[in-house]
Amino acid sequence: MTFVIRPAATDDLQHLYEMAKLTGGGFTNLPPDRNSLTAKLEGSQAAFDREGQDIVGETFVLVLENTETTDVRGTCQLFTAVGHQYPFYSYRIGTLTQYSKELDRTVTAELLSLCNDLGGTSEVGGLFLHPGERAGGLGLLLARSRYLFIAAHRHRFGDRILAELRGIIDERGGSPFWDAIGGKFFGMSFQEADEFNAIHGNQFIADLMPKHPVYIAMLDEAAKKVIGLPHPSGRAAMRMLENEGFSYQGYVDIFDGGPTMLANTDKVKSIADAHYGEVVDDELEKGEKSLIAAGQLKDFRCCYGAREFREGGVAIDSLAAELLKVGKGDMVWSVAR
Incomplete structure (x- = not known):
């Protein structure tokens, strides 16, 4: 069989919808919602049609096509500048060190701080390969095709690039991280919040999420243990990103606590080479x-x-x-x- 990566078209909606139903949740960039996918495909087509040189916050959707059957068997996405229209939120892990002269004791605490540090950064994401095709290096083809696209259209992307990895989801489809923080304020399960975010965006986070730093020591053990860890299905993706020059720099997803990987765009191996x-x-x-x-x-x-x-x-x-x-x-x- 032969496969090629090409721009997604509106005719690919059904294929993408069927794949979206297979993701198992926590996959914001590929929601199992026809209206959201239609809007994403229309936005992508507008991005492919535009010939300007400036960075304006666009989404490019690519698909993996079996050229013998014309079936779409995978997809990936590129975002030219996150936070261009709506703020892009992350938790930044930091430390606070305090000293008591009376006790002669220094205490260092780790904090989660809601931030927009990564606004304007380009992003590679939305990668999903049909379970029936997870052989022959097709996942690697999907992942690295994005870097050749960036190389070919360098002026449309920023100087930094990020990749968000899905965090730990339990056997119920819930997130220990969300349950410990977001779930306390929103009255929504992780799946409900994740679905709402995929369809309507995350402005509700800005409206309701507490702005004060969260002390990690005050979280339950289940939540503390998953901060910065990728979902088991994303470990291979994390290794691929590390091989390209991405690194984890203390930023995690506000929903599931998964790691955000960062790199200098021009130093990404597949772009530099x-x-x-x-x-x-x-x-x-x-x-x-x-x-x-x-x-x-x-x-x-x-x-x-x-x-x-x-x-x-x-x-x-x-x-x-x-x-x-x-x-x-x-x-x-x-x-x-």
Whole structure:
């Protein structure tokens, strides 16, 4: 089977809806709600259609297509600037150290502080691969295709980039972190709050969440133990992000306490190592296994292929050329697999 990454279209709604029902909750960027998904697809199409150079807070939705069946089997998203329209909230983990002269004792406490520190940062997120396709490196193709998209459209993205990882969800579909903090103030279960956020946004957090720092020591053990930890299904994604140069810097999600990973955009490995060159041969038989991408905005496509650097450009294999709709003289981005 052959797969290609391409921009999502409004015709992909049913495929995305079916995948959204498989996420198991805690997946804000892919809600199982047709109206929300329709709005996301329409916003994405507007972003692909716009040709301006400025950063205006857009969402690009990409999908993984089986070219033999035309079925959509995965998706991922890019956000050019979070917090552009509505504030982007995180909890920042900090410390407060106090000293008592009378007791001759120093006490250091960890605090969770609600903040907007990451506003304006670009984001990679919304990655979901159909359970029936979790083999053959397709998750890696989805994840890293986003970096080639950023490389090809660098002016549309900020100098920092983040990725939020889903936090720990228990067997009931609840969140120990939410139950210990948000649940105390909103009268909503984690699933209810998560669904509301996915459909209506998180302005309700700004309206009702207490603004004072929360002492971590005052949380129950179940909540303390999950702060900054990814969901078991997200551990591989965390390793992939670390391999790209992302790191956990003390910011966690306000709903489930999952870690937020951060990187300098230009230092992300797949962006820094990306090569841009002219196709000088589109019938390469054997070469370095790579990700190869071509096209701007709505014409963007990415797939696995083989490449070989040659004088004046790069040679790629015929299947990649076919999937990307390129030939000799066209320009492609590539990075080693």
